[in-house]
Amino acid sequence: MKRKNSQSxxxxxxxxxxxxxxxxxxxxIELEEAxxxxxxxxxxxxxxxxxxSSAELKVNELKSKIDxxxxxxx
Amino acid sequence: MNDVTLTVSEITRLIKNNLEENFASLDxxxxxxxxxxxxxxxxxxxxxxxxxxxxCIMWRGVNNHVYFSPHDGMKIVVIGRLTVYPPRGNYQLxxxxxxxxxxxxxxxxxxxxxxxxxxxxxFDPENKKILPxxxxxxxxxxxxxxxxxxxxxxxxxxxxxxxxxxVASCIVQGAGASDALVAxxxxxxxxxxxxxxxxxxxxxxxxxxxxxxxxxxxxAIYKSKIPVVTGIGHETDFTxxxxxxxxxxxxxxxxxxxxxxxxxxxxxxxKSFNDEITDMMFSKISEIKEQILLLVNSYAFRSPLELLKxxxxxxxxxxxxxxxxxDKYLNNRKNKLALLTTKLSAxxxxxxxxxGFVLVKQEDKxxxxxxxxxxxxxxxxxxxxNQIDCNK
Numbered sequence: 001m002k003r004k005n006s007q008s009x010x011x012x013x014x015x016x017x018x019x020x021x022x023x024x025x026x027x028x029i030e031l032e033e034a035x036x037x038x039x040x041x042x043x044x045x046x047x048x049x050x051x052x053s054s055a056e057l058k059v060n061e062l063k064s065k066i067d068x069x070x071x072x073x074x
Numbered sequence: 075m076n077d078v079t080l081t082v083s084e085i086t087r088l089i090k091n092n093l094e095e096n097f098a099s100l101d102x103x104x105x106x107x108x109x110x111x112x113x114x115x116x117x118x119x120x121x122x123x124x125x126x127x128x129x130c131i132m133w134r135g136v137n138n139h140v141y142f143s144p145h146d147g148m149k150i151v152v153i154g155r156l157t158v159y160p161p162r163g164n165y166q167l168x169x170x171x172x173x174x175x176x177x178x179x180x181x182x183x184x185x186x187x188x189x190x191x192x193x194x195x196x197f198d199p200e201n202k203k204i205l206p207x208x209x210x211x212x213x214x215x216x217x218x219x220x221x222x223x224x225x226x227x228x229x230x231x232x233x234x235x236x237x238x239x240x241v242a243s244c245i246v247q248g249a250g251a252s253d254a255l256v257a258x259x260x261x262x263x264x265x266x267x268x269x270x271x272x273x274x275x276x277x278x279x280x281x282x283x284x285x286x287x288x289x290x291x292x293x294a295i296y297k298s299k300i301p302v303v304t305g306i307g308h309e310t311d312f313t314x315x316x317x318x319x320x321x322x323x324x325x326x327x328x329x330x331x332x333x334x335x336x337x338x339x340x341x342x343x344x345k346s347f348n349d350e351i352t353d354m355m356f357s358k359i360s361e362i363k364e365q366i367l368l369l370v371n372s373y374a375f376r377s378p379l380e381l382l383k384x385x386x387x388x389x390x391x392x393x394x395x396x397x398x399x400x401d402k403y404l405n406n407r408k409n410k411l412a413l414l415t416t417k418l419s420a421x422x423x424x425x426x427x428x429x430g431f432v433l434v435k436q437e438d439k440x441x442x443x444x445x446x447x448x449x450x451x452x453x454x455x456x457x458x459x460n461q462i463d464c465n466k
Binding site for chain 2: 020027031037038042045049051057
């Protein structure tokens with residue numbers, strides 16, 4: 001469960017990071033806002049990199065399988 | 075021959091014994107026609123050539139070992155025996171094993187199905203789903219014990235260990251493989267958790283890979299709501315499943331490589347975002363610095379000082395002007411006063427003179443005392459009405 005969360009945040013974090021770079025690219029942005037975004041971006045990238053380096057592959061078997069083959073062997 | 079009369083049952087039994095004993099094991103080649111897969115699971119069809127035909131039956135427990143779907147027009151080789159069915163009085167071939175008459179037959183079937191499905195639009199590019207950019211949940215449809223699965227897992231581990239793999243295992247060759255593949259694809263769709271499905275199988279012969287050329291597998295892939303990537307056999311193997319899939323990778327490992335980014339790529343992406351926002355921050359700051367400098371140096375920003383100076387100057391001017399005004403005013407007043415004074419004093423003298431007094435003037439000065447009068451010098455007498463100069 002925890003993994004599922006970290007997995008889904010990884011993607012949204014990455015998207016947010018992209019969003020921040022777009023927001024910062026806007027020349028109209030106020031300095032205060034830019035600083036807040038920049039700090040958020042730095043934290044996100046740090047977090048994502050940490051997540052990536054500590055990730056372990058998870059493999060599981062699908063349980064809810066409709067089994068046609070058994071049916072045929074009856 | 076003899077005069078014994080036989081019943082229908084008796085002669086049928088004789089025929090049955092005779093045929094079944096003499097044709098207990100047969101290898102027969104022929105073309106399928108009138109193929110029917112009955113709901114009971116048994117197959118009924120006719121084998122024919124240009125001049126003859128023979129009825130065939132293949133029981134459910136036997137036909138599930140056939141790795142391909144037979145269809146009309148297909149040339150096959152069967153092994154079986156003759157049986158007689160007394161209630162109908164006919165004979166039929168009871169088929170034990172069935173194989174295509176040659177690889178050519180499978181290729182023919184392949185081409186036929188390919189054309190059919192293409193005409194139905196199953197291969198149309200506009201029907202292809204777009205693969206997710208960064209799938210973190212991947213479904214794999216393949217054999218649980220196969221090398222293909224192991225290879226794919228190690229690729230995922232190496233490239234992008236953040237992914238979670240769900241394996242819907244199924245048999246991938248032989249009888250029932252196509253049904254199992256369909257079931258696995260449908261199950262992953264039903265579960266609806268993975269973002270992309272890899273349908274894979276390691277290399278093998280055309281027969282080994284045949285399940286991936288079955289119509290039902292093609293439809294299962296086509297109907298899958300989750301994008302499907304195929305990685306079947308080797309580089310040179312093309313199956314019907316490959317044509318229907320949203321993306322065809324040459325091998326199982328290639329399929330995994332295509333849908334997973336390399337860890338380093340993502341790291342670089344994150345780092346590039348990092349650099350990007352840092353650069354932007356720096357340029358923002360220097361931009362603001364510039365703005366501040368510009369402001370500091372601008373007339374508007376210096377205005378307090380400037381205003382003060384201006385104010386002082388204004389005050390000075392005002393004071394000066396005020397002073398000037400005052401001076402002018404005062405001078406004016408002074409002059410007026412002097413004039414008045416003169417006038418007043420003049421008036422005073424005139425009044426006295428009018429009474430009969432006389433003023434004595436000598437050398438332009440009034441002589442106010444007798445001792446100052448110089449008798450030898452000329453003098454003037456000033457009356458009220460006139461002045462008399464006495465020059466002696």
